[in-house]
Amino acid sequence: MEATQPLFRSDQVVEQHKLAVAMEKQEERSGTITLCLPSLSEDDSLYPEKRRLLEVRKLNHIYQVPVSSSTSEVQKILNQTVQAARILYMDELELYFAGDDDFGPFSPRNELESLNLVLKIVNSMLSTGSGDATEVLQKLQDATVAMVKTVGEQNLDDMIAQKSNTDAEDTLLKWGDRHGVRTKLKIAFFEGAGRGAVASEDMRIGDVALEIPESLIISEDLVNESDMFNVLKNLDGITPETMLLLWSMRERYNSCSKFKVYFETLPEEFNTGLSFGISALPALEGTLLLEEIMQAKEHLRQQYSALFPMLYTDHPDIFKQELYTWDHFLWACELWYSNSMKVVFTDGKLKTCLVPIAGFLNHSLFPHILHYGRVDPATRSLKFPLSRPCEAGKQCYLSYGSLPGSHLITFYGFLPKGDNLYDIIPLDFDDPNSEDGNNPSSPAETSRVSHMVRGTWLCKSDRPNTYGLPSRMLAHLRTVLNCDHTVSPAEISGNDFQENERMVLEMILSIFIPMLEGLGESDDADRANSSWDLNMAMDYKDLQRRIISSIIESCTSGLKTLEG
DSSP, X not given: OOOOOOSSOHHHHHHHHHHHHHHHHHHHTTTEXXXXXXXXXXXXXXXXXXHHHHHHXXXXXXXEEETTOOHHHHHHHHHHHHHHHHHHTOOHHHHHHOOTTOOSOOOHHHHHHHHXXXXXHHHHHHTTOOTXXXXXXXXXXXXXXXXXXXXXXXXXXXXXXXXXXXXXXXXXHHHXXXXXXXXXXXXXXXXXXXXXXXXXSOBOTTOEEEEXXXXXXXXXXXXXXXXXXXXXXXXXXXXXXXXXXXXXXXXXXXXXXXXXXXXXXXXXXXXXXXXXXTTHHHHTTTSHHHHHHHHHHHHHHHHHHHHTTHHHHHOTTTSOGGGSOHHHHHHHHHHHHHHEEXXXXXXXXXXXXXXXXXXXXXXXXXXXXXXXXXXXXXXXXXXXXXXXOBOTTSBOEEOOOSOOHHHHHHHHSOOOXXXXXXXXXXXXXXXXXXXXXXXXSOTTSOOEEEXXXXXXXXXXXXXXXXXXXXXHHHHHHHHHTTOOOSSOGGGSOHHHHHXXXXXXXXXXXXXXXXXXXXXXXXXXXXXXXXXXXXXXXXXXHHHHHHHHHHHHHHHHHHHHHHHO
């Protein structure tokens, strides 16, 4: 799991608003308060494009709110503030697909980050406000919380729990309680989805759903303290993550292990893409997922062959052959791929870890928890605070990161419901400037430029001649085909404009029609009686068909409009 880190630390946000709080008291006399977002950092790798967007949209980081503002006026100012915050939190993919006329939301992650930033600012000001300022700040707080709640309304992952935790999960929670775990969660089973974490009480934004002591986190420190470390440390190129794999393969069967209860709750099989069988792999023909799974499997085979039989032959007392089979190695790999987290410890070191109990938190495109990657130095515990509310009895979701469906299937074993904005198809085009004598790179080689597409139904642009496709890709193709629209379509003769656009659309169709044909016809096999891996493979292939079909349909519609 990828622990999402905030773009701005909480102390930076508080410092940013010390000035705003001081200004607030002075401005109360003039009847205004000031919302002050963090300035866009020049250290941000996306700084130039984010700055351009802020300027194009006439947004900044300071907004004044009259204390006499009505609820509708407060909402209007809040909307502008949130629009600016969204740009601060945009990632590379969101920037690529966002047109100049798209003010967001750009993704559930981006929206929750932005709204939580604004809420933190408002709450900080509320703690020192008074009089009329408190009233308008309360309106801002209520409006922001209301916007946060709407993020989860689109979640398609909500499921009804079939039953509560069994003896094994109860034992794990009691074990955690004895070792200092604090939780507002319980474990439940969901039909077709396995286990998940459910809120045992209503939780608000900022509430900590789960708190794990640093001493219960499984990290490389445990390997370093074990007898296998003296053997492994001398192997060339071995990583702490690989050492942890080998440690967990043995610890799984250690009856005296401190983590015995935790290992006993882990499944016998993880059912990720790494375990796809011979019936599922052929069904993925023509997809990106097939290539990803085959590359991952080959990597694991090479990794295993580099370690065994050498380790259990040379050190049979430490690496017992019956514990280090290929099947046990694959199980450990799937465990760490699907359950590990990147955690910053109190010593400042970033480590790959297993966090008991936290592994029951499932991923959603609309998560409750975004930030969980840093041990609190005051409490020496890892906390999982909520970025949006979660009602008692509802499943509480985590974000594993901004990941496409292919990655989630390969390493986690599921395809999320709903529109995953990271389900993209990457494309490489020749760089039209690669043969330019001014190009300092090797002129003998053809440079490649990376672009991408996703389902055209996700496009929100109202601008003409976008066809639901990213403007950056269209601009590149127009340049490649020598029909770059450096002036508006109105200044180009009608015939030339139509011919230019026809060339662009036909080029896109020449890419995606063969791609769709390569996927074959949709399989109407009986899903209810098919194996889990074949079902997952067919679901992914259907998703690929839907994305590619939307591109073909949009381009075909565009051609008809040009001919019209």
